[in-house]
Amino acid sequence: MDDAEANVTVDFENIAKQFVEYYYKTFDSDRSQLAPLYGPDSMLTFEAAPSQGVATIVQKLVDLPFKLVQHQVATLDAQPSNERGGILVIVSGALLVEEEKRPMSYTQTFQLMPKDNSYYVFNDIFRLVYPAA
Template identity: 55%
Template sequence: MLSFEGAQTLGDAAIVEKLASLPLDGLRHQVATKDAQPCEGGILINVTGQLLAGGESNPQFFCQTFLLKPEGGSYYVQNDIFRLVYGL
């Protein structure tokens, strides 16, 4: 499941479609913090930082939390929550 700015998307095809629809060209990011913990056989990761869209001069703060689960010698993203942080 993907939660992006409060909108939930479920299923591989729907998540790929949602990600493809986002205006990501020219987007730069700077990671400020990253934390990880073991969680139910996987890894829970929280990342904070700033995004800067092409042509913009003011960065936007963000927070993203996702759960990685092992599968076949690798990991996949089972859950992903992304939020822009306003008012900082």
């Protein structure tokens, strides 16, 4: 418990940053490799469609109708999410798919939970953000 509390105080912004870099690098090169980041109780809501558990979530990501994809992170926020060392990570940015020249805006919220001296994604919510005007 003391260790977890120390982690929350010291490291959550760095952990969030490292996670986001690793997550999108992996997503954009071979998203089937994201499986180790999820667990059996992980939840994904992707454009309102819910998935739960490693296999279901990774299948959902692999089945998305594009091959080439690039995430460009514009903003990254992080906050401690509970007293056990969880971390909320909120990203906004641009998504480029295939040969499409015009990027789309998106926002993605993760909750990372500590597990075995590392973290896994417990919550994952993805939304495209359309221009308001």
